Each structure stands twice: as C-alpha cells, then as structure tokens.
Amino acid sequence: MQRESMEFDVLIVGGGPAGLSAAIRLKQMAAAAQREVDVCLIEKGAEIGAHILSGAVMDPRALNELLPDWKDLGAPITTEVSEDRFLMLSETGARQIPNSLLPDCFLNHGNYVVRLGNVAKWLGEQAEAMGVEIYPGFAGAEVLYDEAGAVMGVATGDMGVGRDGEPGPNYQPGMELHAKYTLFAEGCRGHLGKSLEAKFNLRANADPQTYGLGIKELWEIDPAKHQAGLVVHSAGWPLGSDTYGGSFLYHLEENLVSVGFVVGLNYSNPHLSPY
Numbered sequence: 001m002q003r004e005s006m007e008f009d010v011l012i013v014g015g016g017p018a019g020l021s022a023a024i025r026l027k028q029m030a031a032a033a034q035r036e037v038d039v040c041l042i043e044k045g046a047e048i049g050a051h052i053l054s055g056a057v058m059d060p061r062a063l064n065e066l067l068p069d070w071k072d073l074g075a076p077i078t079t080e081v082s083e084d085r086f087l088m089l090s091e092t093g094a095r096q097i098p099n100s101l102l103p104d105c106f107l108n109h110g111n112y113v114v115r116l117g118n119v120a121k122w123l124g125e126q127a128e129a130m131g132v133e134i135y136p137g138f139a140g141a142e143v144l145y146d147e148a149g150a151v152m153g154v155a156t157g158d159m160g161v162g163r164d165g166e167p168g169p170n171y172q173p174g175m176e177l178h179a180k181y182t183l184f185a186e187g188c189r190g191h192l193g194k195s196l197e198a199k200f201n202l203r204a205n206a207d208p209q210t211y212g213l214g215i216k217e218l219w220e221i222d223p224a225k226h227q228a229g230l231v232v233h234s235a236g237w238p239l240g241s242d243t244y245g246g247s248f249l250y251h252l253e254e255n256l257v258s259v260g261f262v263v264g265l266n267y268s269n270p271h272l273s274p275y
C-alpha cells in the first residue's frame with residue numbers, strides 16, 4: 001500500500017522541552033518577520049508530557065528568554081528552591097557538606113522544583129496556541145532522504161502489523177512527513193538520532209558516550225516531613241567509594257517528593273544492582 005505524504009516548512013521529531021521550545025521560537029521568529037511558517041511536531045507519547053519522567057530542578061533562564069511572561073501564562077513552575085543540602089551518607093548516618101564547598105551545579109538558588117512532564121504539557125499548549133501542529137501518538141520510525149542524500153523528513157510507523165510482522169486486518173501504512181528542515185529532538189540516544197549518527201558519522205572526534213542508570217519515583221509523604229522547595233542530594237552509601245552515583249530528593253508542592261537514584265554504568269562490581 002502506498003504511503004500518503006504531507007508537506008511542512010519545519011518538522012520537529014520529539015515533544016520534550018527542546019522540541020517544544022524550538023517550535024515556539026520558530027513561530028515567534030516567523031511572526032516577527034511577518035511570514036507564514038508551518039511547523040509540525042510529532043511525539044511518540046499518547047500526549048505531550050506522557051514520556052517525560054525527569055523529576056527536575058529547573059533553571060528558568062532559558063524560559064525567561066523564550067517566554068518572559070511565563071508566570072502570567074500559568075506555567076506549572078511555582079515551587080522555588082528554598083534550601084540546598086548535600087549529604088555524604090554512610091551505613092549509619094549522614095554528614096552535611098557545607099554549601100560554601102559545593103560546586104555551582106549543587107547550588108540552586110533561583111531555580112524551581114518542577115514536574116517536567118507538566119512543564120512539557122504546558123509548553124505544548126503554548127506552542128499549539130501559536131499555531132504549531134502537534135501530533136501526539138506518532139513516532140518517527142524512519143528517516144527519509146532525497147536523491148542527493150539529504151534528510152527530507154521522516155515516516156511514521158505502520159499500524160496494525162501482526163505479531164508475525166505481516167499486515168493484519170486493520171493495517172495502515174505510516175505517513176511520510178516531508179519538510180524543508182527536520183529537527184530531531186528525541187532526547188538522548190534517540191532511535192532516529194542514532195541512525196543519523198551512523199549515516200553521517202556524527203560521533204567522529206566526539207568523546208565516547210557515557211551511560212548511567214537512573215531510577216525515579218514520585219512519593220507523597222507525611223506533611224510534617226515535607227518542606228516545599230527543599231533539594232537534597234547525596235553521595236556515598238549504599239555505593240562504595242569506587243562507584244560513581246548518588247541520590248536526589250526534590251520536595252515539590254502538595255507533599256510530593258521526587259525521589260531518585262543514579263549510578264554510572266561503569267561500575268566494576270558485577271553484583272551491584274542499582275534497583
């Protein structure tokens with residue numbers, strides 16, 4: 001079955017903070033130049049924000065530049081960091097490192113504790129209001145190239161394919177989305193990004209990739225123990241001194257805490273289980 005195609009000026013693959021910000025910026029620039037620019041954004045999650053899981057402390061600097069009136073626009077960014085704590089854990093206790101000895105990346109004065117999925121959802125609403133065409137539920141499955149070998153868009157995946165890989169009764173071939181410019185914003189280790197890296201040799205002369213494993217949960221805790229805006233990082237136990245990693249506790253609004261643990265995947269003890 002022939003695939004149908006649609007044409008855009010710009011196609012953005014991925015509706016995370018990067019893709020959505022790019023879409024908004026393009027619409028702002030087009031409006032300033034009094035030009036019509038069609039921007040289409042596809043997102044593989046069922047809705048914008050559904051696949052964003054980082055429990056985040058967010059520096060608002062980029063948002064101040066992109067949408068200076070974000071507070072008036074109702075951004076779900078309301079919990080300002082109230083205190084930073086960095087703890088060295090041992091099996092029996094914790095020692096706090098004085099903030100004066102911490103590197104800048106652990107000093108979050110002026111930053112916000114956010115649920116990044118909610119921020120992405122809100123950015124999506126802003127982009128849509130500016131005329132960006134957003135298609136959630138569509139994954140870019142294949143990069144399309146023109147005769148000269150340049151990227152000309154992506155194709156979405158076929159639907160209704162059976163377990164055997166053959167078309168079933170509800171089979172629908174994917175769509176071809178063509179654009180003058182295609183912007184890949186799949187986040188790290190994107191499926192299409194990796195194929196582009198290989199085809200255009202984009203990682204030549206780049207440092208080798210490093211990997212970590214992050215685990216995150218959202219907890220509702222006893223209000224007596226909750227302190228909105230408190231940001232706690234830890235290093236040490238249960239990891240040994242030869243293993244890179246640590247934990248975070250970000251106190252959000254409504255007695256919620258984002259709890260996470262990250263371990264570098266270059267640990268040498270094969271029995272270590274971050275879970």
Ligand SMILES: Cc1cc2nc3c(=O)[nH]c(=O)nc-3n(C[C@H](O)[C@H](O)[C@H](O)COP(=O)(O)OP(=O)(O)OC[C@H]3O[C@@H](n4cnc5c(N)ncnc54)[C@H](O)[C@@H]3O)c2cc1C
Pocket residue numbers: 013014015016017018019042043044045049051052053054055056057058059116138139140141185186187188190191192214215216260
């Ligand atoms: C556990 C954890 C904690 C973190 N904590 C912080 C923090 O405290 N502060 C901070 O600043 N940063 C933090 N980060 C990093 C932050 O989450 C990322 O830098 C940020 O999300 C990157 O944005 P992005 O738009 O590039 O990609 P992503 O947020 O990964 O978004 C990519 C989007 O593209 C979609 N997508 C991917 N492939 C396709 C495809 N082929 N077709 C269609 N859609 C596709 C995905 O579903 C996703 O919605 C954390 C990350 C993790 C994992």
